[in-house]
Amino acid sequence: MSFSVWINRLLLISLMLISLTVVLVVGKANLQSNSSNPSSTDLDLAAWSPAKVQLQAANEQEEEFQDSSKSLTKTDSTPKLESKNKQADKLQKSPTPSSTNKPVSTNKQAEQLQNIPQYSFKTTKAFKQYTPSYEIALANPSNYGERFTTDINGVPLNNQAIIVLHETSDSASSAINTFQAPHTDENKQVSYHSLITLNGTIIYIVPPDKRAFGAGNSVFDGSNGSETVQTNPGLEPSVNNFAYHVSLETPLEGRNNEPYHIGYTDAQYYSLAWLIAQSSVPDERITTHRDVDRSGTRIDPRSFDFDKFFNLLHSFRQSIS
């Protein structure tokens, strides 16, 4: 074999190797862009919206929402948060008229909802202009469960949703570690649906249609009277069955047992208002762990500025009823 033939073969082999590398790199890039395609993350993100807080009597509406979100993702190529907002809008606008063409179960639902006032909200332009960053840190399944349709005595449940505000007391990461650790002892099973870190990042922990274990012995006193649900004969009744629990990371200076601290960051107030603006829960059903607690041990969230929060909430959603 002459030297030049040998060189040519070497060149040919190098060329083949280079083209193989190019094919592999380009292929990988395509794969990555596919996996970040909005159609796959759309549903995931929409599923975390508190607009999805679904309770015993509202199952029919949830099916409707899922159907519409499926068809949306097939045709809609708008960026993920944008289309999430649209879905939230859609759900918030639709409670009465859209259920008229649901023949069988609508009547049942109407009966169940007969004495419950309906609230509808529309998110605003300011809401759409604010885009908090988020992470998903799913809790261990031992720390949350299904929402019950009846209590321990078999009585059907039809409580409207409430939102319960908390603070973590420690760092957000320490709270998440607790929620992600399996707990067999019922007294140690704890979780929130979401929490908001000091820099305003929303961490989604328990899907809103599930029952998070955010409060022990607790009662919500509202315009419908005292509401609480016992679902476990071994545990005190609580608001968990109809609650969406959201917590604020405690400031560094407040990780002690003092009754007050310096309060929460602006980013936390904005993200909290943005999150809750997507729900149909009326202002008077937004409460605190301190208010619902009946164990006499909970005082969170400490130093929470309700005026600041409600002003932001009202800038992010408006009543349309």
Ligand SMILES: [Zn+2]
């Ligand atoms: Zn709490």
